[in-house]
Amino acid sequence: MKRPFFIGLAVGIGLAALVVLGLLNTESFLAMPSSFDGIATSQAIWGLKPSNLLMVLPLGSFLVVLARSFIGLRAFGLFTPMLIALAFLQIGPVMGPIVLGSSVIVGMIVAPALLKLRMTRVGFLGVLISLIVLTLVALQIVLDTQLQVDAFPVVVCALVVERWWRQWEKDGPFEAARIAFNTFMISVVVQFVMVSHIALMLIEASPLLMPAATGLAIAILGRYRGLRLSEIHRFAPIWLERRRIARDEEMSAQAVLPGLLDTPDVPELTLENTVLAARERAPPIEGMWVIDSVDDLNSSRRRRVPQVAPDSEVQFVPRSGASKRPAKHNAWIVRSVEDV
Amino acid sequence: MFMDIKNPFKRSATKQAALTRKQMGLPDPSNPLDEILGLNMRNALIAKYNPRIAIDRALDKVAAKEALESHGISCTRSIAVISDYMGLMHFKPEEVLPDAWAIKPARGSQGDGILLAVGKQGDNWVKGSGTVLTPDTVMHHISRIVDGQFSGESMSEDAALIEPLICADPGLAKLVPEGLPDLRVICLGDQPLMAMVRLPTMESDGKANLHQGAIGAGVALETGQITRALKGHEVLNKHPDTGSQLVGFQIPHWEKVLEMASKCGPAVGLGYSGADIVLDVNEGPLVLEVNAHPGLEIQNINQLGLKAQMAIVGEDFR
Incomplete structure (x- = not known):
């Protein structure tokens, strides 16, 4: 009945379970990289070897596909959350968001001033990149010199700042904040799923298993053409209204005496009747759509309205009434199967 | 088994009546959500x-x-199309533009980067909100369009399309x-x-x-x-x-x-x-x-x- 709803729900629950697994797998949340004696952050906290960081990327892309086509979350950029999650893995579960947040906030504060300088878009992005790198260096000095920010997606971050401002200009601050929040939440979820026990086990079992399994899963699930979870919410008014109307009809049908309903006035369905009915339905414009035989009801049948060959000279002729097409209505409205 | 892999989202065979309706290409009336076009299907x-x-x-x-x-x-009629920096250099807004016009990026979307002038005030134009547009601001806007600032992610150069304002x-x-x-x-x-x-x-x-x-x-x-x-x-x-x-x-x-x-x-x-x-x-x-x-x-x-x-x-x- 509400299949898309259950599919979306199942995806959501599965993701939540994986996130919990990832959370359980986290050793410490606030440890600074310098306390790990030179061991990479991802290995110290989650037991994920730096050489295996590449292996979790397909998992990230898989989750992004799930979030987009099953749940329908809007984020800045397509695979931005995946790249951000990878940076989180290298920096730490709490330090990562702090680094990301501060660099994006610095970009956001400076962006309006930069926009006033009337730079080109490339110039604007270039300045943003230098600013974000400056922020990263400053954070390294202030927080921890061992903080691994080299995998931080600086360019992606600059693009996020730019997208933020455009969204703000277009749809106002709330929509922009909502999408920024979505991006952030997807990256956090992706981060914890990447380090859950199941993912780590798959990676440890064989280096080929993870990319192959996720690739196959994306190929299968990527064919999903149904409604997204967010769209069920969006179009729910249509559904509720239909249900209300159906219930009203049922009520009124029950109220009417059953005897009146037993004698419906159904005309006999013959080909002649169909042609007649189609003629009656046709708009009363003379010569518009001539139906002489049953064949004319076929939708692939050529219409009888005289067609004029495309005329490229028309663009130079005065506009009103320029097209040599007769002023006849040539658009069919099809409301039910019988109209075809 | 093989069919399942080819079409994993097929409805289970229990609803035979619904299936036959589906085979006729008609949505299932018992499920109004079935009539709605979602983004996934639209993209397909x-x-x-x-x-x-x-x-x-x-x-x-x-x-x-x-x-x-x-x-x-x-x-809509076009007054001018400025597609490169050469055209930008030779464009004189005060000579070409009428009193009321619209400047649009040719590849803009959702009304991004559209500038409208509703009237003229001396040498300047006026926006609907009353803001004055000097020829300089107009030129700057056109150069932003040609730069591709309103053309989405592609960052490619764009053309500015100038049309008379539609009444x-x-x-x-x-x-x-x-x-x-x-x-x-x-x-x-x-x-x-x-x-x-x-x-x-x-x-x-x-x-x-x-x-x-x-x-x-x-x-x-x-x-x-x-x-x-x-x-x-x-x-x-x-x-x-x-x-x-x-x-x-x-x-x-x-x-x-x-x-x-x-x-x-x-x-x-x-x-x-x-x-x-x-x-x-x-x-x-x-x-x-x-x-x-x-x-x-x-x-x-x-x-x-x-x-x-x-x-x-x-x-x-x-």
Whole structure:
């Protein structure tokens, strides 16, 4: 009945379970990289070897596909959350968001001033990149010199700042904040799923298993053409209204005496009747759509309205009434199967 | 077993009646959500019906205009097209521009980067909001467009399209406080499926953009009358700013609008298209642009599912 709803729900629950697994797998949340004696952050906290960081990327892309086509979350950029999650893995579960947040906030504060300088878009992005790198260096000095920010997606971050401002200009601050929040939440979820026990086990079992399994899963699930979870919410008014109307009809049908309903006035369905009915339905414009035989009801049948060959000279002729097409209505409205 | 892998989202065989209906290409009546076109399905339809070259043509307003005009569909007139820095250098706004004009990026989307001037004040122009536009600010805006700042992610250079300002048909303009109402007709091939009119409000600042608070009103294809008006999620009967009655309002020139809309998609090469049409006071219906990725909000506004409409027209969703 509400299949898309259950599919979306199942995806959501599965993701939540994986996130919990990832959370359980986290050793410490606030440890600074310098306390790990030179061991990479991802290995110290989650037991994920730096050489295996590449292996979790397909998992990230898989989750992004799930979030987009099953749940329908809007984020800045397509695979931005995946790249951000990878940076989180290298920096730490709490330090990562702090680094990301501060660099994006610095970009956001400076962006309006930069926009006033009337730079080109490339110039604007270039300045943003230098600013974000400056922020990263400053954070390294202030927080921890061992903080691994080299995998931080600086360019992606600059693009996020730019997208933020455009969204703000277009749809106002709330929509922009909502999408920024979505991006952030997807990256956090992706981060914890990447380090859950199941993912780590798959990676440890064989280096080929993870990319192959996720690739196959994306190929299968990527064919999903149904409604997204967010769209069920969006179009729910249509559904509720239909249900209300159906219930009203049922009520009124029950109220009417059953005897009146037993004698419906159904005309006999013959080909002649169909042609007649189609003629009656046709708009009363003379010569518009001539139906002489049953064949004319076929939708692939050529219409009888005289067609004029495309005329490229028309663009130079005065506009009103320029097209040599007769002023006849040539658009069919099809409301039910019988109209075809 | 093998069939399952090929089509993992097939409905279980229990609902045989629903399945036979589905085999006829009709949506399941017991599940109204089945009639609604979602983004995933829309993207699949676009991949099926809209070839890349046609999408590129539709995205580029200048190319789309050429294609439409060669098919005898009237579009808004162009004053100038500035496509490179050379053209930018030689462009003299004070000599070329009339009193009221619109500057648009050829590849902009969702009304991004559109600058409108409604009148002239000495050497400068005035925006609808009263802000003064000096020739210098106009040139800066054009150079931003040519730079590609409004052309989405691609960062490629763009062309600036300059058109005379469209003056809305008084019949339709009396509904709205300010701005230009526009009509959107979704077509599959040359078959109109659903239509709406977008009416600007004070809140939307004269823009006919539903996200910014414009009213969307469903139009019955057969009659051209407004059946239902919606602002956000709120059902309206009258326009909140002008108080004019919306439901039951007859759109002027409806037959012509419908005919134009049904020709737009084929003219540009799109199989699934959404035509944006405005009603000009002098020239009647004019095509503003043709969308290769028309939005889905029209379903909420009309309270009809696009998927059901397409199934009736003959689209096969199996």
